[in-house]
Amino acid sequence: MQSDELIKLDLAHIWHPCTQMKEHEFVPLIPIKRAKGMKLYDFDDNCYLDCVSSWWVNLFGHSNDYINGKIKEQLEQLEHVILAGFSHESIIKLSSRLINLLPKPLNKCFYADNGSSAVEVALKMSFHKNLLQGKLKPNFLSLSNSYHGETIAALSVSDVDLYKKTYKELLINCIKTPVPINDDFAKELNTLNEILEKNSKNISAFIIEPLIQCAGNMHMYSKDYIKKACELAKSYDIDIIFDEIAVGFGRSGTMFALEQCGVIPDFLCLSKGLTGGYLPLSVVITNDDVYNEFYAPYETYKAFLHSHSYTGNALACAAANATLDIFKNDNVINKNKEKSAYILKNWLMLNEFKNVKNIRNQGMVFAFDILHQNPRFGKEVFLKGLKKGLLLRPLANTIYLMPPYIISYDEIDYICSSIREILLELGLK
Numbered sequence: 001m002q003s004d005e006l007i008k009l010d011l012a013h014i015w016h017p018c019t020q021m022k023e024h025e026f027v028p029l030i031p032i033k034r035a036k037g038m039k040l041y042d043f044d045d046n047c048y049l050d051c052v053s054s055w056w057v058n059l060f061g062h063s064n065d066y067i068n069g070k071i072k073e074q075l076e077q078l079e080h081v082i083l084a085g086f087s088h089e090s091i092i093k094l095s096s097r098l099i100n101l102l103p104k105p106l107n108k109c110f111y112a113d114n115g116s117s118a119v120e121v122a123l124k125m126s127f128h129k130n131l132l133q134g135k136l137k138p139n140f141l142s143l144s145n146s147y148h149g150e151t152i153a154a155l156s157v158s159d160v161d162l163y164k165k166t167y168k169e170l171l172i173n174c175i176k177t178p179v180p181i182n183d184d185f186a187k188e189l190n191t192l193n194e195i196l197e198k199n200s201k202n203i204s205a206f207i208i209e210p211l212i213q214c215a216g217n218m219h220m221y222s223k224d225y226i227k228k229a230c231e232l233a234k235s236y237d238i239d240i241i242f243d244e245i246a247v248g249f250g251r252s253g254t255m256f257a258l259e260q261c262g263v264i265p266d267f268l269c270l271s272k273g274l275t276g277g278y279l280p281l282s283v284v285i286t287n288d289d290v291y292n293e294f295y296a297p298y299e300t301y302k303a304f305l306h307s308h309s310y311t312g313n314a315l316a317c318a319a320a321n322a323t324l325d326i327f328k329n330d331n332v333i334n335k336n337k338e339k340s341a342y343i344l345k346n347w348l349m350l351n352e353f354k355n356v357k358n359i360r361n362q363g364m365v366f367a368f369d370i371l372h373q374n375p376r377f378g379k380e381v382f383l384k385g386l387k388k389g390l391l392l393r394p395l396a397n398t399i400y401l402m403p404p405y406i407i408s409y410d411e412i413d414y415i416c417s418s419i420r421e422i423l424l425e426l427g428l429k
Contacts, residue, residue: 003043006031027379028386035062038407040391048391051415053404055393056214056246058277060326061406067276067322074318083111083312090317097324098285101255103264105287110304111312115245115271116149118282119207121306122267123153125290126205126239132293132302137204140172141195141238143179147215148207148243157207160215175199177229179213185225192229200236205267207241210257211362214246217398218367220360226261240265245282249273249323250333250405253340253363266290276323277404279316336364336405339412343401346416355428367400370428377426384422390415 001009007029015021033043038061040048050058060067074090081088095109110125112118123140130137142148142157149155155164156171164171177192196203210226213219230240242265247257251273254260258268267290271282296302310316326332344361350368351359359368370377378394385392392399401415 001043003031006043027383030386037061037063038404038411046389048386048389049403049411049415050391051385051401051403052391052393053402054277055272056251056402057272057275058404059249059273059323060276061404062277064276064322064326064406066326067278067319070318070322070325071278071315074315078314080310080313080315084307088312088314088317090314090321091312094317094320094324097321098270098283101324102268102285103258105289106264106268106285107288108286108291110284110286110306111308112282112284113280113308113310114282115243115269116151116154117308118245118269118271118284119148119154119157119241119243120151121284122241122269122286123157123205123207124306125284125286125304126241126267128304129239129290129293130204135201137202138173139199139202139204140174141199141203141206141233142174142176143208143213144176145179145213145216145219146207146209147213148209149245163215175203179216179219180221180225183222183224185222185228188225189228189232192232196232196236196238200238203236203238205239205241206230206233207243209243210247210261210263211252212247212257212365214365215395217369217395218360218365218400220362220365220367223261227263230261230263230265239267241267241269243269245269245271247363247365250327250336251364251402253333253337255327255333274323275316275319276326278319279313280310281313281316281320332405339405339407339409340364342409343412343416346412347401349416350420350423353423353428356423364405365400365402367398370397370399370423372397380426381419381422384425385418388418388422390418392419 010029011024030042032040034041038049040050078088099107110121112121140157144159146159148158150163152170153172157174158164159176175195177195178188180188242258244257248270268285275281294302294304343366347366348359350356355371357369357371378397381394381399382392
């Protein structure tokens with residue numbers, strides 16, 4: 001099919017996510033035909049550099065030869081099998097490898113299909129565990145400006161009005177505590193303590209995105225606050241859930257953000273980069289104390305009855321194992337530190353623009369804010385980026401770079417210089 005025909009059929013039948021479809025009357029819809037490495041190619045053979053890792057999932061480039069090969073090997077053996085009462089080698093291997101990468105006592109993996117589902121699992125598991133212990137604790141605690149997904153419970157513990165406001169009457173109980181805006185977080189800790197003193201007996205878990213609130217305009221905050229806030233919550237008998245769906249697997253600068261925070265959560269949610277951006281898969285990792293609360297004869301009704309049809313899909317697990325192979329064999333974390341420093345050096349040059357503020361970096365995430373009277377000025381940056389062969393997806397007027405780890409130094413130079421050109425073309429000085 002030709003590009004025009006594909007676009008016509010798409011707009012006739014597909015409702016795209018996080019999209020006001022009417023905007024496609026003037027914003028181009030771009031069918032992608034093929035991809036390799038950082039590069040996406042449309043049906044007219046135009047090339048776009050994937051600056052956002054296709055919604056933060058792609059770690060080692062599109063159509064990665066090694067991951068492709070491992071999926072093909074798995075496909076010849078087993079594509080999928082029910083995970084209730086059955087198992088398979090790929091998921092057993094993956095689970096063992098994940099546990100070996102994490103600190104004790106994290107040692108039990110419960111699989112789901114995507115990030116929101118992982119959050120749902122962790123919230124339900126925490127509530128149910130407390131209930132089995134004789135504690136009815138129907139509330140959850142989360143940070144202001146947080147985002148944890150768009151299913152009902154995950155949305156309930158989020159705090160981005162764009163996604164949440166419409167569904168207010170559907171949501172479960174959640175209490176917000178303020179996220180720090182700088183390294184002086186004494187006030188935020190005091191507020192947290194006041195909330196806990198008043199509400200702790202009704203709170204099952206405190207859920208946070210460690211280090212970076214990605215959908216919250218790439219807000220980056222103190223690891224020291226995270227450590228102290230989690231210690232405080234634990235002192236009130238509240239579970240800790242780390243949502244590392246976006247920041248896990250090297251994105252924050254270490255394999256997992258918890259390594260920098262000095263916190264071992266009760267529940268760790270992982271997805272996105274887990275399969276290198278290939279296939280849907282998520283996992284909640286917890287400990288024996290939680291697991292043993294549910295370990296009982298069936299007639300006691302203690303089982304955690306939560307399931308997804310494609311849980312533990314063998315092809316997705318093969319992609320995840322291949323992704324872990326690359327981390328192990330290619331010294332990825334250390335190479336990323338060098339690459340991150342190079343990107344940041346280029347990124348900081350955008351300080352020349354007086355409308356560019358709060359240039360920031362954490363690991364392989366880079367962001368800045370544009371001060372502009374138009375709250376959707378970032379859309380103009382997006383459109384200009386397409387013309388220069390860049391796939392950017394600004395969050396309002398926050399421009400960010402979250403590239404695959406295989407990005408080359410030449411590609412870094414091109415992206416940063418092109419963003420500078422875009423800002424000049426849009427009249428920023």
